Amino acid sequence: MKYFKFNKIAVVAFLAFGLFSCSEDDDFNPGGTPDGGTGDDDPTTEVQTIAGFVSDNEDYSSLAAALEAADLTSTLDGTELYTVFAPNNAAFATFLEDNGFETLDDVPTDVLTQVLLNHVQSGSMMSSSLSTGYVESMATGMASEDPLSLYINADDGVMLNGVSTVTTADVEVDNGVIHAVDAVIGLPDVTTFATADPDFSILVQALTREESYSFVETLMMTEDPAPFTVFAPTDAAFENVLAELDMAGLGDIPADLLETILSYHVVAGSNVRSGDLEDEMTVQTLETGEFTINIGDDVTITDENGRTATIVMADIQANNGVIHAIDRVILPENDAIEIESNTIADFVAGNENYSSLLAALEAADLTDTFTGTDSYTVFAPDNDAFAAFLNDNGFATLDEVPEELLTQVLLNHVQMGEVMSSDLSTGYMESMAVWGTSDEPLSMYINTDDGVMINGMATVTSADNEVDNGVIHAVDAVIGLPDVTTFATADPDFDLLVQALTREDSFTFVETLMMNEDPAPFTVFAPTNDAFTALLEELEVEALGDVPTATLEAALGYHVVAGANVRSGDLTDGMAVETLQGEEFTVNLEEDSVTITDANGRTSTVIAADIQATNGVIHAIDTVLLPSMEE
Structure with missing residues (x-):
């Protein structure tokens, strides 16, 4: 088991792939001369590269000078295809002023190079092929050798990283396509994606709710305690945790508790990408608590309360760290947090009509299995179903059923993972039971032609009872171990x-x-x-x-x-x-x-x-x- 130390706070974004369409700008002149004329020559016979187009357009003289200073002119003057989001002179003037530089010559070459590459995509990407989401730029930051992410929001025009808007799209040249933008796209920190991506609006509200919070300032840092790894809950995750904690809104969470929760989502001093995660890895957070990583079909996080969150988007790379979006707010162990457990075992124990099933689970030593964090689907027989099963098989009580047999009969009602009724279709699936002539799981035949029937003997009477660690479908009969007939x-x-x-x-x-x-x-x-x-x-x-x-x-x-x-x-x-x-x-x-x-x-x-x-x-x-x- 690998252990690595985490430390700081949270922010984030989602992952997809995207872009757009937009309005024209008179200063950006596809197919024309720098002054807006059409020229006398046939444009189809001339070779015009990205670098050539920029150098021929007076409103992009700052961009041309920046490319020269960063030794990138030849790159964009070749035959390889690129997509460039091109800032005009006004955009560069604002960038220099905002960052305390008098001229382009004052910008360190290595910084200028990466800022420029943050405007470049490999390949020719027309607006029609893109949509809201994340793509990789060609820049790399201080925290990782992996490319920086670029967030595209196409909900109303096209905005990049929440700071730069496309003013003219799809200017085709011989080695790619240019999209004009009205601002330089600076190197993003982890707060950039949190504020740019609307799916993290509640997270931003949480991070900035109290004047005493220093999360934003901390997460903008590029020196110690950077880099950061942030496990960032989506808006839906925050809405769900408020319901779980029986609170009406974010404002109902005490300030010190909210600070603790937010800190629990941040690791300091490490840029941990998905490829660095290991199964059963223990992670120490900025809050000083720990959670556990588990790797299966999905990458999940188990918090100190045994609750599980899934990473739904990974490796959103910023200059000073990396973000992984998660579908659940994880909670540290804290006396102020009261969580009522509702596992499969809790559901069964709290329902008098399932007392026989509870007794069977205890006899087969399976109660702990269904109290844990792994997700299961259970077809749950009620007391009447167990009474019929015992009678049909010549047992007076559950105590007379051999433990090994009882265990496999129970597992014949179980699927790994959460399978909702809408996911079921007529056909065969595997149960978790193994019995008889093979070490392979026993099959289950699901018939959904009229309701849901299993192995021709048990009918689902109540579907989709969701609990913390899966879903329960009530059935009217015990599903005995099948023979070939x-x-x-x-x-x-x-x-x-x-x-x-x-x-x-x-x-x-x-x-x-x-x-x-x-x-x-x-x-x-x-x-x-x-x-x-x-x-x-x-x-x-x-x-x-x-x-x-x-x-x-x-x-x-x-x-x-x-x-x-x-x-x-x-x-x-x-x-x-x-x-x-x-x-x-x-x-x-x-x-x-x-x-x-x-x-x-x-x-x-x-x-x-x-x-x-x-x-x-x-x-x-x-x-x-x-x-x-x-x-």
Whole structure:
């Protein structure tokens, strides 16, 4: 576990990619001469570079002089494509005055070079290809060797870093495009992006609420305690924390508490970009508290109260530090902060109708799992559901259920992450349960054709109950551990297969495929309804009942492999597979598909693989296989 020291306060921005369109400026003259004329020569025959255009336009003599001083003229006079936001003479005069320089000669060359590069993008970027958000300039600052960010706001015209407005866009030259601007875009500090980006308006209000706060002055510094790493909450994050703390507005937070909270979002002395973060990294903040970084599908922060925030935009690079936008205000441990916990475990414990589920979680030692900060989706059975489960399986009480079995039954109701009902669609997903013949998670079949039904046995009765560490969907039945027949009966795409398996009283397929001992495990290559419909046409019969019993029984046995849980990763090209019927078929692996060739040379394709049950695995196929007796 890596530990690094943090220290200072917060500000921030979001990340995207963007720009615009805007009005013309008479001083900026695309296609013309410096005095506004059209010239006598055909402009299509002349080569005009960015540097040439600037040097030919009197209102950009300061920019031309700056390029010369920074030795950048040749760069912008070549054939490589650039986009330049070009400040005019008035913009340079204001820049010099605001920064205490009498002339351009007084500006240190290295500073002038980076200021100029902060107006340049690699490539030709027309206004139509850009939108509000962040792009990288070609400048680098004191805190990092990575390019400085540039915030584009196109909500009303085009503004850069909140200080410079585009007055004329899309002036095309031979090596790129020029957009005229009315102010020099200085090197940004971390406060620049906070004030430029409207998504951080509440953060700015917080940082400046009290006259005693020195956050803004501190975060503008380029010397010790700089550089800074700021984890900056969005406006939505502030709105949510006010609701969480039961406060009407920012003004309700005591000044000293707000100062502590803000300091908890800042690290001093480090420019920590996303690539520097490590899983389980402990971070010491300016507030002197700590939080923990976790890296998974997202990068999350767990604060001292066990609350989790996600980094929603990373690596907004300023001259004196870097900003990462987060979707939740993180809170240090503080006696003045009262947070009522509402985890999955809390929800269950606080609801009398889920006392059986609570007892089951405690018996399986899973309560702590659902009290933590990791996010889960739980399909929660009520007391009636547990009573039916116990009765159906011959248990008088929960105490009689073996702990290992109970644990996996409970995990068969759980998904990692937060899955809202709107995210659910008909099909298969993995539960967190593992049981039986494979170390792979058991599958769950979700049917959303009429509400939400799981494995054909449990219906969602109340969806989207959000809690601190995930979401709960109430269900009316315990979702037992599935065997291969569970999915055949739950999935309507296997209706004809089920009809075939149960057509004759003499068939023992269902009883066999429910077994958990020898000849289990099974690998079933299951034909879909469309596959059976095509077979009836091929056999020139009208219905499944017209297929001779011996033919149907042989064909069904030809789709089952006994004694093996063969997942897709276990298949090899040219593999000969011996079936329950006694004959073999051949598996072929192609670039994008797995095919099966039966004893008659007919080919079927695997269209859904690795539907995992406790006693075997199912692969759906698009053609019914036939053994040689069907020639």
